[in-house]
Amino acid sequence: MRETNVSIEKTEILSDNWYTLKKVTFNIKKQNGETETQSREAYDRGNGAVILLYNTDSKKIILTRQFRLPTYINGNANGMLIEACAGLLDDNNPEDCIRKETEEETGYKISKVEKIFEAYMSPGSVTEILHFFIAEYSDEMKINEGGGLEEEGENIEVLELNFDETLAMIDNGEIKDAKTIMLLQHLRLKNIL
Known part of the structure; x- marks a missing residue:
């Protein structure tokens, strides 16, 4: 080194x-x-955490869709982006942060999370390091509709999609978010789904 x-x-x-x-x-x-x-x-902007929820029985995953101004400015016609649940740490440890964000954004209360790696997403200009997690979910874990916090200006749509469909969405350009692509490829490479 x-x-x-x-x-x-x-x-x-x-x-x-x-x-x-x-x-x-x-x-x-x-x-x-x-x-x-x-x-x-x-x-x-601080450090963050991201998680991909997956269900091995149904071969489905949970993603979100929300408006992202920087993508709109850079040519994303409607500014909507499909992505994995994520949030800033805000002085929390990564595991606590991602459990809280998962509940707020997706409505699922998860307890067991698996950290798979950390990565700098744009090291030429942004200091943030992102902690990547995966977790298995089931219908019994759904405690509310999710959608994010109104006081934080969040208006998040929760999507439950077939895993193979999400891989096709990468190929056709519907999923363009790097952290989400990395997590989906992780599930694929590890043969989790």
Whole structure:
């Protein structure tokens, strides 16, 4: 593993509205031994967790659909995105966070979750590391309709889909969310469904 030699010279806050956008000036020692000064912007929105609920008997999974402004700005015609249930940690540990988010967004109360990996989703500009989980669900675990929290401006549609259908939705472009694609491919590679 290559060691980096970095020293931060200056940090400026460019925006602290929704989350924090910083401009960081730093010195980095390059592979040839020279030191170079660079500036980059980094968006800090906190760390998060994501989960894919699956049912081995019915071969179904639970996904959500909601409006995502950045996708709308970037050409997603109606701004709606199909994705796995996710949320920011907000000072909670990843497992507690994802149980709470699952109940709020999908209406399922789960107890046993399996952490499968962590990943940076956009390391060139966003500090967030995402904790990936899977969990088995059953109809008995449904305690409400889900849909998210109104006070957080959430308006989430809960989708129960056949696993094979979701794989086809990746191929035809209906599912474009990276975290969701990663989780679906994990289930496929591990032959879980």
